[in-house]
Amino acid sequence: xxxxxxxxxxxxxxxxxxxxxxxxxADITVIGNTxxxxxxxxxxxxxxxxxxxxxxxxxxNEEQGWGRTDETFRVKEELxxxxxxPEWFGLGDRDFATxxxxxxxxxxxxxxxxxxxxLCARWKPGVRLxxxxxxxxxxxxxxxxxxxxxxxxxxxxxxxxxxxxxxxxSVPAHAVVPVGADQAKPAPGVLEAIAAADVVLFPxxxxxxxIGTILAVPGxxxxxxxxxxxxxxxxxxxxxxxxRGMADKVLAAVGVESTAAAVARHYGSGLLDGWxxxxxxxxxxxxxEAAGIRCRAVPxxxxxxxxxxxxxxxxxxxxxxxxx
Amino acid sequence: xxxxxxxxxxxxxxxxxxxxxxxxxADITVIGNTxxxxxxxxxxxxxxxxxxxxxxxxxxNEEQGWGRTDETFRVKEELxxxxxxPEWFGLGDRDFATxxxxxxxxxxxxxxxxxxxxLCARWKPGVRLxxxxxxxxxxxxxxxxxxxxxxxxxxxxxxxxxxxxxxxxSVPAHAVVPVGADQAKPAPGVLEAIAAADVVLFPxxxxxxxIGTILAVPGxxxxxxxxxxxxxxxxxxxxxxxxRGMADKVLAAVGVESTAAAVARHYGSGLLDGWxxxxxxxxxxxxxEAAGIRCRAVPxxxxxxxxxxxxxxxxxxxxxxxxx
Numbered sequence: 001x002x003x004x005x006x007x008x009x010x011x012x013x014x015x016x017x018x019x020x021x022x023x024x025x026a027d028i029t030v031i032g033n034t035x036x037x038x039x040x041x042x043x044x045x046x047x048x049x050x051x052x053x054x055x056x057x058x059x060x061n062e063e064q065g066w067g068r069t070d071e072t073f074r075v076k077e078e079l080x081x082x083x084x085x086p087e088w089f090g091l092g093d094r095d096f097a098t099x100x101x102x103x104x105x106x107x108x109x110x111x112x113x114x115x116x117x118x119l120c121a122r123w124k125p126g127v128r129l130x131x132x133x134x135x136x137x138x139x140x141x142x143x144x145x146x147x148x149x150x151x152x153x154x155x156x157x158x159x160x161x162x163x164x165x166x167x168x169x170s171v172p173a174h175a176v177v178p179v180g181a182d183q184a185k186p187a188p189g190v191l192e193a194i195a196a197a198d199v200v201l202f203p204x205x206x207x208x209x210x211i212g213t214i215l216a217v218p219g220x221x222x223x224x225x226x227x228x229x230x231x232x233x234x235x236x237x238x239x240x241x242x243x244r245g246m247a248d249k250v251l252a253a254v255g256v257e258s259t260a261a262a263v264a265r266h267y268g269s270g271l272l273d274g275w276x277x278x279x280x281x282x283x284x285x286x287x288x289e290a291a292g293i294r295c296r297a298v299p300x301x302x303x304x305x306x307x308x309x310x311x312x313x314x315x316x317x318x319x320x321x322x323x324x
Numbered sequence: 325x326x327x328x329x330x331x332x333x334x335x336x337x338x339x340x341x342x343x344x345x346x347x348x349x350a351d352i353t354v355i356g357n358t359x360x361x362x363x364x365x366x367x368x369x370x371x372x373x374x375x376x377x378x379x380x381x382x383x384x385n386e387e388q389g390w391g392r393t394d395e396t397f398r399v400k401e402e403l404x405x406x407x408x409x410p411e412w413f414g415l416g417d418r419d420f421a422t423x424x425x426x427x428x429x430x431x432x433x434x435x436x437x438x439x440x441x442x443l444c445a446r447w448k449p450g451v452r453l454x455x456x457x458x459x460x461x462x463x464x465x466x467x468x469x470x471x472x473x474x475x476x477x478x479x480x481x482x483x484x485x486x487x488x489x490x491x492x493x494s495v496p497a498h499a500v501v502p503v504g505a506d507q508a509k510p511a512p513g514v515l516e517a518i519a520a521a522d523v524v525l526f527p528x529x530x531x532x533x534x535i536g537t538i539l540a541v542p543g544x545x546x547x548x549x550x551x552x553x554x555x556x557x558x559x560x561x562x563x564x565x566x567x568r569g570m571a572d573k574v575l576a577a578v579g580v581e582s583t584a585a586a587v588a589r590h591y592g593s594g595l596l597d598g599w600x601x602x603x604x605x606x607x608x609x610x611x612x613e614a615a616g617i618r619c620r621a622v623p624x625x626x627x628x629x630x631x632x633x634x635x636x637x638x639x640x641x642x643x644x645x646x647x648x
Contacts, residue, residue, distance in 0.1 A: 042428035074396055078421030082446050084428075093417050097402030104366035104408075122406050 002027045004197040005127075008210025009036070009048040010065035011236065011244065011302070013055035015203030018308025020056070020126055023316065028127040029193040031220070033205075034112065035132075035139035035178045035213035038161045040089055041079060043099040044106055047161070048210065049116055049131060050098060057123025059094075068094040088166040113187040130193065132214045135184035139209055141253070142175040143167070160209060169246040173253035176208055181216040186223075194223040199319045201312075202233030202272070204243060204300065207263050208250040215271075225271050230319035232274035233267060234311060235260035238300055239280045261287040269293050274318040276300060276311070294322055326351045328521040329451075332534025333360070333372040334389035335560065335568065335626070337379035339527035342632025344380070344450055347640065352451040353517040355544070357529075358436065359456075359463035359502045359537035362485045364413055365403060367423040368430055371485070372534065373440055373455060374422060381447025383418075392418040412490040437511040454517065456538045459508035463533055465577070466499040467491070484533060493570040497577035500532055505540040510547075518547040523643045525636075526557030526596070528567060528624065531587050532574040539595075549595050554643035556598035557591060558635060559584035562624055563604045585611040593617050598642040600624060600635070618646055 003026045005016060016030060033048045047066065054060040054068060061067045071092035080087055091099070098119060105115040111134040120129055139160035145167075147153040155174065163169060194200065205211050215221045224231055236247050237260045248258035256266045260277040261284040267275075269292030277284045278300035288295035296318055302308040327350045329340060340354060357372045371390065378384040378392060385391045395416035404411055415423070422443060429439040435458035444453055463484035469491075471477040479498065487493060518524065529535050539545045548555055560571050561584045572582035580590045584601040585608040591599075593616030601608045602624035612619035620642055626632040 041424050042431050043424070072396065072398055072417075074417035075399060075421045075424070078418045079425065082421065082425050082443070084421075084425050093396070093398035094402045096420070097399045097406065097408075100365050100367070100399070101403065101406050101408050107366050119406070 001025075002029070002193075002196055002198045004029050004031065004193050004200045006031050006033075006200070006202055006205070006211050006214045007048070007052055008033045008203075008205035009051040012048070012203045012205045012210065013052045013060070014065070014302045014308060015205075015234070015312070016052060016056060016127060017305050018302065018312045019201070021305050022309035022312040029189075029197070030127045030129045031132050031190055031193070031214055032116075032129055033132060033210045033213050035137050035181070035209060035216075036160050036164075037136070037138060038089075038159055040086070040091065040099075041084065043096075043103045045091070045099050046102065046112070046116075046131070049129065050095070052129055053116075053120055053123045053125055056125030056127060057120075059123060067092055071095065086166070089161065111187070113189065128189075128193070130189050131187050132190065132220065133184040133217050134187045135180060137178050137180040137184050137213065137217070139176060139178050139213055141173045141250075142177070143171045143173055145171055164246070169249040173250055176212075176250050176253050178213045178216045181213065182218065184217050186217055186219050191219060191223045194220070194227050197227060197229055199229055199316065200224055200227065200231040201315055202231070202267070204234040204236040204302070206236060206245060206247045206250065207256075207266060208247070208254055212254075221271060230273045230322040231271060232276070232315045232319045232322070233264070233272055234276045234300060234315060235263055235278065235281070237263055238278040243301065260284045261291075264288045264293050264295070265291050273322040274315070276315055276318065294318060325349075326353070326517075326520055326522045328353050328355065328517050328524045330355050330357075330524070330526055330529070330535050330538045331372070331376055332357045332527075332529035333375040336372070336527045336529045336534065337376045337384070338389070338626045338632060339529075339558070339636070340376060340380055340451060341629050342626065343525070343636045345629050346633035346636040353513075353521070354451045354453045355456050355514055355517070355538055356440075356453055357456060357534045357537050359461050359505070359533060359540075360484050360488075361460075361462060362413075362483055364410070364415065364423075365408065367420075367427045369415070369423050370426065370436070370440075370455070373453065374419070376453055377440075377444060377447045377449055380449030380451060381444075383447060391416055395419065410490070413485060435511070437513065452513075452517070454513050455511050456514065456544065457508040457541050458511045459504060461502050461504040461508050461537065461541070463500060463502050463537055465497045465574075466501070467495045467497055469495055488570070493573040497574055500536075500574050500577050502537045502540045505537065506542065508541050510541055510543050515543060515547045518544070518551050521551060521553055523553055523640065524548055524551065524555040525639055526555070526591070528558040528560040528626070530560060530569060530571045530574065531580075531590060532571070532578055536578075545595060554597045554646040555595060556600070556639045556643045556646070557588070557596055558600045558624060558639060559587055559602065559605070561587055562602040567625065584608045585615075588612045588617050588619070589615050597646040598639070600638055600642065618642060
């Protein structure tokens with residue numbers, strides 16, 4: 001079975017671990033979000049790709065869900081001693097090596113997809129990990145930061161990471177824009193993988209800044225809609241709140257309610273064939289099905305790999321139901 | 325007193341520490357060798373400039389004479405795990421931060437001289453440290469590496485660091501070429517500092533790959549010869565062998581004997597006014613003076629800062645003698 005998964009960072013990576021456990025013989029292609037990529041210290045950092053790679057390759061810091069296990073921060077401390085920041089982005093020493101290799105290969109002319117393949121040659125994630133695009137796309141968020149005197153501040157666009165990591169999504173987001181997406185092309189292999197897929201899965205990743213960004217690359221949404229195979233997603237919202245992260249903040253920016261049903265309608269029946277909501281959101285099933293999307297309520301908490309694998313089996317079962 | 329010093333790495337840096345001790349009120353400008361600069365992992369590494377900066381700024385690893393104190397090698401280990409080398413060049417985690425800041429500033433368009441000034445704003449070396457040039461110059465060495473079968477190998481040009489660090493100068497050097505020097509210009513401030521100097525000193529640095537490279541930048545040798553102030557050097561050769569390092573290997577490549585007198589004659593009376601040889605080389609004094617260079621035999625071992633300061637005082641005394 002050929003499975004294509006659109007993945008963000010931590011949630012996507014944990015979902016993939018469950019998928020590998022539930023479907024060990026599946027041929028899995030992951031289309032990874034690169035909208036949260038950022039240039040720091042002159043280096044190209046791809047947080048979502050790395051989180052997938054480290055998680056599936058056994059190098060992740062399990063507690064925090066991102067970054068390397070057994071990490072130290074000597075380089076960052078030294079950069080701070082030079083007065084060079086930002087200090088709010090936690091790049092560890094082992095992690096730095098990944099960004100150094102990536103940046104060196106990009107400078108030598110390799111596209112991000114080839115670089116990602118080279119990095120994965122070490123990590124052996126057990127999936128084919130493709131960036132959504134080789135072109136530079138950076139998600140920016142329009143915010144109004146409070147002025148230093150407590151008064152209403154200036155409205156400005158900041159990098160998603162600054163919004164997410166530095167500000168912890170603590171100020172209202174007026175808009176979320178994947179800058180560069182409109183001019184971008186899917187990376188080599190992305191459209192081919194979708195066309196050859198038996199099923200396409202949307203993990204419970206952020207529908208705006210993770211999966212939404214991937215779908216913003218011209219051609220990807222259309223390829224999924226036209227693939228003629230079941231497309232099944234899992235709600236990142238449980239009981240009207242994100243399971244983890246701050247998805248509600250960016251959903252508000254695009255005018256979508258933080259409910260499992262509203263997210264399904266946001267994707268739409270033109271794209272989505274099936275949708276899993278958490279058991280506590282049983283009441284949303286009818287609303288989702290009324291929107292033309294087959295829906296089931298099942299436990300959706302990724303507490304461990306077994307629980308996640310059970311979610312995956314539900315998603316694959318729903319896909320078979322759709323297919324039949 | 326305004327003193328200009330041409331400096332390589334470890335020897336130059338230790339000499340400068342003695343100079344600061346012997347002449348605490350002097351206005352010292354250091355013209356640093358950049359011929360041993362190398363691009364590693366996509367980063368610009370300036371070993372000699374950094375050795376001077378770390379030594380005078382209190383950050384050096386005192387035992388080895390280069391690199392940072394209290395150093396770790398996490399980044400390098402991770403790079404090796406990616407199969408990315410070279411492994412023979414010891415870049416530590418704290419040291420990496422310097423190269424990351426430098427590379428980022430160079431990429432942003434700052435010249436090396438401005439970058440060096442910015443790095444020194446942290447280290448406060450107590451001297452004005454100028455790279456000899458903002459232009460890229462890389463010393464290459466023509467060698468014949470033994471073939472894998474023990475037979476005579478191919479003659480080829482390799483980077484100085486590869487010759488010095490990887491091969492430990494263990495194969496004959498046929499030629500030493502500061503690639504790019506002929507097209508380079510002295511960095512801003514270099515010629516001005518020489519013109520304004522009261523004395524110019526050549527520490528016991530490598531006469532070929534350190535001081536020789538600096539003198540290979542068009543305009544610097546001429547500016548020193550034309551400055552009309554005493555130019556005094558200290559022999560790096562004691563008793564027909566280099567005090568440290570492998571200067572004899574590169575002296576052979578340029579057809580100069582490894583003796584204190586031969587090095588003085590190599591610089592020449594058109595450039596050098598005074599020359600200090602070690603007490604054990606008393607016999608060389610007459611030969612050097614016959615070449616038109618005033619010479620004294622004094623203890624020349626930089627065993628500690630006091631011994632080095634004593635050497636500096638001898639050099640400054642010889643300069644006054646020349647001036648009178």
